[in-house]
Amino acid sequence: MTSQATDFVIERALIATLRVKPFEKITIDDIARTAEIDRSTFYRYFHNKYEALSSSMRVIITPDMFKELDSMNPSSRLATMIQWVVHNRKLMKNLLVENQQFSSYQELVRVVTTILMEFDNNTTGFSNDRPLADLIHGAPDPKRLIHFAAAMIVSVLTDYIANDDKIKADDVINDIHYLFVKLGLDEDAAADHASTMRKD
Template sequence: MSKDLRSIRSVQNIKKAFVELLQEEPFEEIKVSEIARRAGIDRQTFYLHFVDKYDLLEKMNQDFIDLYKPIIFERLEVGNSFALEKIEKIYQDNWLYIKQHRQEILSLLSIDTGQICLKSDLKKMVIQKYQEVTGKNLTSFQKEMVANLYVESFITFIKEDRKISKKEIEDLLTYIREFIS
């Protein structure tokens, strides 16, 4: 096996072990030695790839953000309209990945170290893009509400662990329009 392939496999095993451990205990209690043991590597191999568990968490969060940034940006480009077909397409096109990585995503979203928080990073990204797309300078309250709407909707979609039908999206958007009118 080549060194590059071995390195890739080690990183994959580290990430998988980390997610498994997050299902068993809180982030704060997880030790690098546990991650390494679960990944089938020694601690030195872990440290070849990551500085510590916080670095691992940051890199996994960034991988997720890099993957989903285009999806979130595409949704924000819809603007203020409720483009049902576009919303449905975004969710349906990404269903398989979300289904396969559901536990990993939910685990990452549950961690807030005070310095590292995927949910907060997603909210910041949404606000920045929303203001760019709309040209609006939002108040703190408006920023929080817009960010919560987008990010919490996304999290709910992941938690549902099923395809959301066009009818469900349509009914929800109708309800929202009626509610805010």
């Protein structure tokens, strides 16, 4: 088994365990047992379970469709990530960790920031269909503004995850979709708007 393949097996084992058990209660033995490896093999790749969780974030966000998402444009990837989070809230609730060793919130912000950076890099010029791009390009510090935007999106999602008994999934999806349309993050909506403008 190659090093990369073993990393992948451990990451997927941690995700599988998170589906049934909160992260704080998961042990290295739990992960190793699910991965069908011994503890010493785990420690060859990760120093602790927090490091394994950080490495797993890219797989957690887009688990079974990771390769497919890589071929999509960034805005579609972001929309798909949010839909996935909403429909996998138990897993997400189990991985929410805030302590001195790890912050799920900060990790999620990092992932979303990367996606928004890709969106910004693939957007050229100013456009009425891309208000977020206009806002970013006109900001005193575009990178900091992208980080703020990512923090806003993650805050909405983590608030939903923490209060999923009070907030309906469809309402969250509708609210974020509305935000996407207004900010020009929704590719289909932007295309429809551009088509309407041409007809007018």
